[in-house]
Amino acid sequence: MLNREKVILMTRMASYENGKGKENLRIGTYFRSDYIFSSIIKAIFAVTISFVFGLGLYIYYNFEEFLANIYEMDLLALFQSFWKYYLIVLIIYVAISYVIAFIRYMLAVRNIRKYKSNLKKIRKLQKKQ
Amino acid sequence: MNRLFEIRTKILEIYYKYDAFIIPAVKLIMAFIVFHTINTRMGYFDTINNVAIELIASLLCSFLPSGIILIIAAAFSLLHMYHLSIIVAALGLVIYLILYILFLRFAPKASLVVAITPVLMLWKIPYILPIILGLIAGPGTTVAMGCGVIAYGFLKIINSNSATMATMELTDAADQLKLIIDELLASKGLLMVVAAFVITMLVVYFLRRLPINHNWDIAIGAGVVVQIVTLLIGDVIMDTGISFINIILVSILAVVIGFVIKFFRYCVDFNRTENVQFEDDDYYYYVKAVPKISLGESSGRVRRINRRKEGAVSLRAGRRDGYEDIPEEYYSDEFNGYDENGYYEDNGYTEDGTYYGEDGLGDDLTEVSLDNK
Numbered sequence: 001m002l003n004r005e006k007v008i009l010m011t012r013m014a015s016y017e018n019g020k021g022k023e024n025l026r027i028g029t030y031f032r033s034d035y036i037f038s039s040i041i042k043a044i045f046a047v048t049i050s051f052v053f054g055l056g057l058y059i060y061y062n063f064e065e066f067l068a069n070i071y072e073m074d075l076l077a078l079f080q081s082f083w084k085y086y087l088i089v090l091i092i093y094v095a096i097s098y099v100i101a102f103i104r105y106m107l108a109v110r111n112i113r114k115y116k117s118n119l120k121k122i123r124k125l126q127k128k129q
Numbered sequence: 130m131n132r133l134f135e136i137r138t139k140i141l142e143i144y145y146k147y148d149a150f151i152i153p154a155v156k157l158i159m160a161f162i163v164f165h166t167i168n169t170r171m172g173y174f175d176t177i178n179n180v181a182i183e184l185i186a187s188l189l190c191s192f193l194p195s196g197i198i199l200i201i202a203a204a205f206s207l208l209h210m211y212h213l214s215i216i217v218a219a220l221g222l223v224i225y226l227i228l229y230i231l232f233l234r235f236a237p238k239a240s241l242v243v244a245i246t247p248v249l250m251l252w253k254i255p256y257i258l259p260i261i262l263g264l265i266a267g268p269g270t271t272v273a274m275g276c277g278v279i280a281y282g283f284l285k286i287i288n289s290n291s292a293t294m295a296t297m298e299l300t301d302a303a304d305q306l307k308l309i310i311d312e313l314l315a316s317k318g319l320l321m322v323v324a325a326f327v328i329t330m331l332v333v334y335f336l337r338r339l340p341i342n343h344n345w346d347i348a349i350g351a352g353v354v355v356q357i358v359t360l361l362i363g364d365v366i367m368d369t370g371i372s373f374i375n376i377i378l379v380s381i382l383a384v385v386i387g388f389v390i391k392f393f394r395y396c397v398d399f400n401r402t403e404n405v406q407f408e409d410d411d412y413y414y415y416v417k418a419v420p421k422i423s424l425g426e427s428s429g430r431v432r433r434i435n436r437r438k439e440g441a442v443s444l445r446a447g448r449r450d451g452y453e454d455i456p457e458e459y460y461s462d463e464f465n466g467y468d469e470n471g472y473y474e475d476n477g478y479t480e481d482g483t484y485y486g487e488d489g490l491g492d493d494l495t496e497v498s499l500d501n502k
Contacts, residue, residue: 010407010416014405042234061306
């Protein structure tokens with residue numbers, strides 16, 4: 001026999017699994033610390049790659065100047081100033097990524113909890129039949 | 130007002146019935162507008178500057194995920210840049226990549242916003258965007274909006290320098306790059322617009338979510354005011370010279386659109402018909418779930434029973450609300466209006482002689498609707 005309540009529950013859960021649930025369930029496979037750690041690693045990569053691009057543009061932009069003065073320039077001081085900018089950007093970006101990852105994980109766990117309680121309900125309904 | 134609600138219900142019914150066709154059609158139109166705008170504005174590469182190609186690309190976008198619109202739009206603009214100068218295309222690619230890697234990563238679903246923002250900027254109505262997005266989207270969309278504004282600024286600089294760059298040789302690549310980067314770094318107005326948009330959108334979003342009455346109206350009003358003020362402050366500091374008549378006119382348009390969205394808010398909640406498949410031990414289910422049309426807050430009614438009339442007698446002594454004092458016999462020792470069960474024996478009449486009957490609903494039953502129409 002078709003069970004009305006069960007069909008409604010299963011439909012809700014199927015649409016959740018197809019939509020928001022896909023990402024939530026993926027996040028739910030991690031421990032919180034692992035998820036946040038992985039997103040921080042990704043953030044570090046993102047900043048580093050962008051910084052390399054930016055540096056490339058900067059050097060290309062000042063290419064003639066560099067070529068003309070390459071022997072007189074204090075390269076060490078130049079790289080130190082690059083390094084300082086890199087660290088500032090990195091710290092800000094990683095902090096923002098940390099907060100976002102934290103919130104995302106909390107929301108995902110909350111949704112998964114609802115999802116699991118629905119699973120239990122379905123199991124009960126199935127046993128009743 | 131009821132007539133309006135009926136129309137809304139009809140529109141929503143049609144939307145839910147045909148959303149399988151309406152959504153691709155909307156995507157097709159949006160994609161076509163974006164691609165056509167890029168082609169007419171840049172148009173350096175004749176091969177793709179062709180309505181047929183725009184249409185084919187838009188058709189592709191209509192049934193693929195909405196992020197594809199942004200990818201194809203970026204590809205179109207890069208191809209045009211490539212035809213202008215390879216170094217400009219390389220710069221464009223680097224800027225797009227940095228925008229994606231640093232910012233858009235956080236809001237991958239809002240990529241449509243990135244494609245739409247430059248078009249609205251071009252039409253000089255971008256000021257509706259923060260209000261609309263604050264009402265229908267989450268705070269992550271601010272990032273997409275900012276990326277769109279920066280992409281617009283970049284494309285505009287390329288456009289305005291295209292004549293100069295076309296005359297340059299490939300050996301002047303460094304000069305071409307310098308030309309664009311110098312202008313990009315000098316365009317402070319762009320950053321000001323991004324900041325104003327982000328602040329406005331966040332204000333609208335957080336006010337809309339506040340658990341207070343009229344939160345949507347407050348959000349729309351405050352959003353418009355905040356946007357005008359931030360742009361004004363930005364203009365004073367940066368001296369950008371934007372047209373304030375335009376901003377005010379577009380703000381009025383934003384208010385109108387905001388109220389239309391408020392009216393249809395259940396429609397823009399991204400509720401849509403769901404086609405899902407699942408199975409249990411006995412059956413395969415192919416379910417089509419159609420969202421119910423909710424009338425929302427406007428259906429809330431408060432029933433007020435036995436509202437006091439002018440000059441009614443209060444049972445409690447010492448009232449200060451202008452009702453008459455209680456006659457002496459009501460609280461003198463002789464008065465005993467209560468039966469042995471402790472009920473007040475009034476035969477269905479209140480003190481002022483109004484009949485309320487056995488059901489407790491008197492003649493002066495009033496229904497007060499709590500519509501904030």
